[in-house]
Amino acid sequence: MTATIRNVFNNRYLTEMTVVVTDKNVSKRMKGNKSKGTKPEILLRKVLTNKGIKGYRICYTDIIGKPDIVFIKKRIAVFVHGCFWHSCPSCNLKVPNKNNEFWLKKLTGNKNRDKIVLDTLETAGWTVVTVWECKLKNNPEEEVNRIGSLILQK
Numbered sequence: 001m002t003a004t005i006r007n008v009f010n011n012r013y014l015t016e017m018t019v020v021v022t023d024k025n026v027s028k029r030m031k032g033n034k035s036k037g038t039k040p041e042i043l044l045r046k047v048l049t050n051k052g053i054k055g056y057r058i059c060y061t062d063i064i065g066k067p068d069i070v071f072i073k074k075r076i077a078v079f080v081h082g083c084f085w086h087s088c089p090s091c092n093l094k095v096p097n098k099n100n101e102f103w104l105k106k107l108t109g110n111k112n113r114d115k116i117v118l119d120t121l122e123t124a125g126w127t128v129v130t131v132w133e134c135k136l137k138n139n140p141e142e143e144v145n146r147i148g149s150l151i152l153q154k
């Protein structure tokens with residue numbers, strides 16, 4: 001993805017979601033939310049390694065969306081989505097009552113951005129795999145087998 005397309009994407013979609021935090025407690029909690037190296041990502045990488053699946057890069061920034069795991073030669077991008085942050089369709093998690101308007105806007109923005117990233121990558125010839133936190137937690141081998149099948153197909 002060229003720098004120009006990335007800049008347009010970032011300017012159009014990411015600036016709308018700028019968060020201004022004034023409460024020190026909220027600030028402290030938000031700092032604890034990692035964007036990479038999360039427990040689900042680490043679990044997925046561990047199971048990939050145990051199954052002998054290698055040759056991937058983590059937190060790859062050379063394509064739009066910064067996939068958590070990328071098989072560059074196979075053009076497979078894997079996103080590990082947290083159920084709350086990306087509005088998992090299986091979990092039906094509720095939006096917090098406190099500051100409800102902010103959370104609705106934030107979570108809707110996340111879903112919209114995820115869709116744009118998915119469409120952009122698929123248009124560019126990538127296969128995109130979304131691994132949901134809940135499914136990974138319940139059956140990590142199944143999620144890894146799904147990724148492994150795609151690798152074998154390409």
